[in-house]
Each structure stands twice: as C-alpha cells, then as structure tokens.
Amino acid sequence: MTAGAVRAARPGAGLRATARIVAAVDGRGGTALPVLDGAGPFALRRLRPYGPGARVALVGAMSAPLGGDRLALTAEAGDGTALTFTTTAATLALPGRTGEPATYDTRIRVGDGAVLRWLPEPLISARGSDLRATTRVELAPTARLVLREEQILGRAGEEPGRLRSRLTVLRAGRVLFDQELAYGPGVPGWDGGAVLGGLRAVGQLLVVDPAFEARPAASRVLGEGAALMPLAGPAAVVGAVARDGLELRGALDRGWREFARECRDGGIWEQE
Amino acid sequence: MGLDPDVLDGAPVPVPVAAPAPAPSAGSRAALLVLADGRFPAGGHAHSGGAEAAVKAGRIHDARTLEEFCRGRLHTTGLTAAALAAAAAAGVDPLALDDAADARTPAPALRAAARRLGRQLLRAARATWPSPELDALAAARPRGAHQPVVLGLAARAAGLGPPDAALAAGHETVSGSTTAAVRLLGLDPFDATAVLARLAPELDHVAARAAEAARRALGEGADALPAASAPLLDLMAEQHAAWAVRLFAS
DSSP: OEEEEEEEESSOOOOEEEEEEEEOOOOOSSSSEEEEETTTTTTEEEEEEEEEEEEEEEOOSSOOOOOOOOOOOOOOOTTTOOEEEEEESEEBBBBBBBSSOEEEEEEEOOTTTOOEEEEOOOEOOHHHHHEEEEEEEOTTTTEEEEEEEEEEESTOOOOOOEEEEEEEEEEETTTEEEEEEEEEEEEEETTTTTTTTTEEEEEEEEEEHHHHHSSSSOEEEEEEEEEEEOOOSSEEEEEEEEHHHHHHHHHHHHHHHHHHHHOHHHHHOOOO | OOOOOOHHOOOOOOOTTOOOOOOOOOOOOOHHHHHOTTTSSSGGGOOOOOOHHHHHSSSSSSHHHHHHHHHIEEEEEEHHHHHHHHHHHHHHHHHOOOOOOOOHHHOOHHHHHHHHHHHHHHHHHHHHHHOHHHHHHHOTTTTTOOOOHHHHHHHHHOOOOOHHHHHHHHHHHHHHHHHHHHHHHOOOOOHHHHHHHHOOOOOOOOOOOOHHHHHHHHHGGGSSOOOOOOOOHHHHHHHHHTTTSSSSOO
C-alpha cells in the first residue's frame, strides 16, 4: 500500500489520505521501522527511542479531518517488537464545505510478544463538525497493548459537533472489547444523566496483558468520574468522564499509576 | 386453545419426559405481553437500571431529567440489549452472543447484574416456555447468561420473532429505571408513565434498528451487532456497587 493524499478534483469533495506504520524486529534486540509512510495531514516522524522500542509521532501537517475527508491509518507491530505511537497535537474535527461526515479509520495489529503503546493526544469535536471514527485492534494471543483514547466535545466554551466512534479490540480472533460512543447534535439523550450529563470530556485507558490471566485487576472507583474496570478477559480499562481535557487527563494518569503499581513491568508502564 | 382444568385447580401437570422437544409455537402475540410484563417473575424489580446512582448524583431529579436519562439509556445500552435479544430470537448462537455481551459491558458490576438477571429469567422462562434451547443455555452457562440473550431466547421459545424480542428488551431498559425513579424520588406515577409513553416512538425505532442488525448478524456473526455504550452508566454502576447501603441491586 502506498500512502498518499488526494484532494479530489470535484470541488467540495473531501480529502482521501492514508498512512502506514510497520514495526519489525531489527535482529539486534531492538525494533526497526521499515515502513513509515504518510502524506497530506499525516506526517509521521521517528522519535529518539528511550530503550529498545521504537517511537513514532504523528505530526499534524494540515487541518483534518474536515467534513467529507476519508482518513485511514494503519499500524502493524510485528512479533516481538515494542512500539509507542503519539501525536504532537490534538486532532481537531472541523466542519467541511459539504454536509458530509468525515471518517477516520485506524487499523492496528500487534504480533506475539509485541508491546504497543498507542497514546495519541485528544480528539476534539468542534462545532458543526461530523466525524465517524473507528479503531479496530487485532492482538495476537501474547501481545500487550496500552491504548489511550480521549474525546473532547467542543473547544473551550463551544458547542460540540457530532462525533460517533467505535473501538473494537480482538484478541486471538475473539472480541474482547467493543464500544460505540455517539455525542452531539442529533444524537438522542447524549447529554442526559445516563451518557454525559453535561460533561464535555470522556476517555479511557485500555490495557491488555496476558499477565492479567493469572492475576486479574481488581475493580475500583477512582474518584467521582473514573473507575478501573477489569474486562471479561486478560484486560482492564480505566474509564473517565470530566468537565474538560485537563481534568480528564488527570483521571487517566491516576489510572495509569494504578496499573503501574499493580504490574511492576517497566517496559509497558514507562510514562510518556 | 382451551383452558386446562388441571391448571386451574392448581394440580401439577405431569410433563412426559420422553416427549419430543416442542417446536417453538406459532407465535402468539400475547406472549409478548407476558414476557414484557413487569410482574413476570424474573427479579427485574430489584434493579434500577442505573437510576438509583443517577438520583443520588442529582442527575435525575424530576420527570424531565428522568426522560433525558431514559432517552440516553434507550439509545445506548437499550439498543445494544435489544439487538442481542433480537439476534438470539433470530437463532444466532446464544453463546457467541453471550461473549459479545461481555465485550460490550466493560463494567464488572453490570456484567454481574446482567448474569444474575439472566439466570433468574432463564429459570422463569424454562418453566413458562419449555424449550431445549433454553435448557442448553442453562447447561452451558450455569452461573447465568447475559439477560438480553436469555430474553431473546425466551422470546424464541414463546414463538415470538426478533422485532418483538427487541421491543421487550428495549422496553425493559427504560421501564425499570422509571419505576425505580418513582420509588426513589416520590415522582408522580402519572408523570413517570407519560415519560414512557413519550419514548414509545423512539423505542419502536430502536427495536427496528436492533431487528435489522440481528438479521445481518445471522450472516455476519455477532460483530455486526451495535455496541452503543453510555460512559456515565458504566462509571455510576461501579460506584453504586461500592455503596454500603442501597435500595436496588444495580
């Protein structure tokens, strides 16, 4: 697959862009990045690694997603690799010239013995925007994953756009976590007491680790708007709701420390 | 069908053990009323569907906030439950649906409540609409399957179709919270029932979507089902489970 970005010839139509990251073992105990391919709004940068793992940052190179855009990002962490993914700034969903929704599809595969830390900055749903985001993660049986997801509804003091997302995690071919979220104008009941109740930031930190098989995480409440919840499988999620992005990050960082305390496994818990 | 005088007398009706498994009866629509009746002995009355925690947090305090709470619940966990029930009624493998329900329920307190309710419903349903499929689910999940899956399979055993199963599941996600809010807030029962009536067209819509997704799941598997979630319901369920004293089990 070649990465690329095409502004369609038809005026008003959206951007199509893809990016691809491939991590593979380098044969010297480390992780190499044989493919780091992106264009348009996707500029991928290799960062100086802390240890044997590879680090990649997505640098926002243009405004996207706008309404009508079709963005696709794929990442493959091969067997035995360690990869950390970050972004240099929040992703801002903005309205486009047409009323069409934008799509942002992320596909991730993590091989046996590999560790992927997927730690992007928040997704912000600006007023008038309409984004459908999907993330599908396929994990090999002994893969490990830390995935952070933060959604901010509206910029400061602004009404949110419409945001629909689905996060699906499969492990050894079986679904481990499947969650659809929908907020904003036209979504029934999204701001009521069952869904967000006036709050504007929502997120989670999802951890999959075969070590949970022998010793599952214990569920616990982490203050007013957050909880650590073991899943039905070797995984746990810290879910959090908050008034804004800062408060949300604080809650997820507390969750991160809870995990780190429990599993004293340096590699996966090294804070970014 | 005539009334059986033995049943009216209250005498036990012997069930021939070697009798062939009854095929799902050719659906009586009235079976839906039996299944969806709040008095159906399946233990649902002990659960508030998140309303108890929401009342305590001040998120439900009157009929208006109850309505928004129920609307959010209906379009999230209500849709997900309705689709699971419809898929079970359509004949999708109930164990695959039970796994799908687990993946759609991150809060352990809600998984536990769903299995407890499922176990109680399965017991009542097996007595009401005996079926080898219900027996098989009970044998495979002795600690209980997720309640919407059992509800869908019970609907199937009663000869009801996926749209009816979806309606029953969707109705239950809002009726339980409404009844609980009446008890917790001393809300006027007329106002609370009016909330349910106003949500009825949306329930129809949710049930139709759920039945459509169930049809796709027959070919594509349980992944085709919606996974709509509500963050506050998950988080509040975990807080509620940690309370020392509570009126409702969930």
